[in-house]
Amino acid sequence: MPLVRVTLRKGRSFAFVHEVGEAIHAALVSQANVPADDRFQVFDEVDADRLIAHATYGGVERSPELLIIEITLNAGRTVEIKSNLYADIVRRLGEHGVRPDDVLIALVEVTKENWSFGGGRATYA
Amino acid sequence: MPLVRVTLRKGRSFAFVHEVGEAIHAALVSQANVPADDRFQVFDEVDADRLIAHATYGGVERSPELLIIEITLNAGRTVEIKSNLYADIVRRLGEHGVRPDDVLIALVEVTKENWSFGGGRATYA
Amino acid sequence: MPLVRVTLRKGRSFAFVHEVGEAIHAALVSQANVPADDRFQVFDEVDADRLIAHATYGGVERSPELLIIEITLNAGRTVEIKSNLYADIVRRLGEHGVRPDDVLIALVEVTKENWSFGGGRATYA
Numbered sequence: 001m002p003l004v005r006v007t008l009r010k011g012r013s014f015a016f017v018h019e020v021g022e023a024i025h026a027a028l029v030s031q032a033n034v035p036a037d038d039r040f041q042v043f044d045e046v047d048a049d050r051l052i053a054h055a056t057y058g059g060v061e062r063s064p065e066l067l068i069i070e071i072t073l074n075a076g077r078t079v080e081i082k083s084n085l086y087a088d089i090v091r092r093l094g095e096h097g098v099r100p101d102d103v104l105i106a107l108v109e110v111t112k113e114n115w116s117f118g119g120g121r122a123t124y125a
Numbered sequence: 126m127p128l129v130r131v132t133l134r135k136g137r138s139f140a141f142v143h144e145v146g147e148a149i150h151a152a153l154v155s156q157a158n159v160p161a162d163d164r165f166q167v168f169d170e171v172d173a174d175r176l177i178a179h180a181t182y183g184g185v186e187r188s189p190e191l192l193i194i195e196i197t198l199n200a201g202r203t204v205e206i207k208s209n210l211y212a213d214i215v216r217r218l219g220e221h222g223v224r225p226d227d228v229l230i231a232l233v234e235v236t237k238e239n240w241s242f243g244g245g246r247a248t249y250a
Numbered sequence: 251m252p253l254v255r256v257t258l259r260k261g262r263s264f265a266f267v268h269e270v271g272e273a274i275h276a277a278l279v280s281q282a283n284v285p286a287d288d289r290f291q292v293f294d295e296v297d298a299d300r301l302i303a304h305a306t307y308g309g310v311e312r313s314p315e316l317l318i319i320e321i322t323l324n325a326g327r328t329v330e331i332k333s334n335l336y337a338d339i340v341r342r343l344g345e346h347g348v349r350p351d352d353v354l355i356a357l358v359e360v361t362k363e364n365w366s367f368g369g370g371r372a373t374y375a
Binding site: 003014017018021035037038039040041042043044045072108110111113114115116117118119120121122123125 | 132169171174175176177178179181182183184185187193195204207208211212213214215216225226227228229230231232233234
């Protein structure tokens with residue numbers, strides 16, 4: 001059910017993109033009760049100058065390697081779960097060389113009736 | 126008012142993309158009380174390996190031809206309307222060769238004050 | 251905290267894209283209480299035929315130069331603030347040659363716990 005969209009600058013290897021996807025999904029499974037086979041991810045690669053991010057907002061030091069991770073998911077996770085999710089995404093991405101300050105995450109919450117995962121059915125309704 | 130974003134792999138013909146857009150819009154008009162001239166759609170084509178989807182989650186059989194359809198629309202549709210919308214999108218896409226299992230739909234609901242359709246006005250407020 | 255995604259046809263100059271980003275951000279700062287250094291923007295450029303918009307819905311006259319501006323931000327702005335934001339975005343874009351009717355804006359509201367602006371922290375929680 002989560003639909004993950006990762007926006008990053010063009011030019012990273014596919015191996016890297018794949019590792020990023022694995023790390024984000026593993027964190028969702030580990031921290032947010034997402035089933036292991038519930039993985040749906042899109043990677044939007046844009047020219048570096050089409051991705052504008054303030055270098056220090058929020059008390060961090062961003063680089064051009066910033067990853068913007070937008071996750072659409074069902075509402076209902078607690079603040080604690082969300083916090084743990086952010087920390088775990090960053091920890092797992094760190095294992096692949098991503099700096100913690102280069103991870104921006106935004107969650108968009110929807111209701112369970114808002115998904116159809118195939119066959120024209122309201123999967124969770 | 127719906128803003129539709131369809132993500133699909135690169136390489137499909139423009140004729141196909143156009144048919145997909147027509148089918149989705151016709152379903153919105155038919156099932157979700159969307160005006161016929163209220164059509165706004167973006168097609169995001171990504172390299173096939175930048176679109177990761179589990180092959181069977183939700184009890185279906187997905188192929189690389191998966192369409193991810195994200196629809197931002199005003200809140201308030203009932204579960205029945207949403208279910209009918211999913212079924213009708215899939216039925217109409219099927220007329221253009223899209224397999225039912227290759228259609229993933231996610232709705233993001235907003236309030237009517239959240240749109241400006243031109244001229245800097247809050248169109249529905 | 252706002253995350254801004256602008257979808258436009260391919261082929262505009264980087265100078266124009268940059269001006270668009272500056273104008274939108276200035277309006278957010280001026281009208282919606284967004285900190286000056288809280289700027290995060292992605293520009294999605296698509297082939298012109300991948301961006302479908304009805305020419306007159308909403309009582310305007312759209313051209314192929316349409317900008318679709320999606321803003322994910324914290325919930326809580328009043329209708330008046332949103333209306334002022336739309337008007338100010340259009341006014342500022344107008345200074346760079348954008349027609350008012352070629353500006354479509356959609357707001358997606360989330361809660362403050364839904365953001366991590368780096369370091370794996372829930373920035374506003």
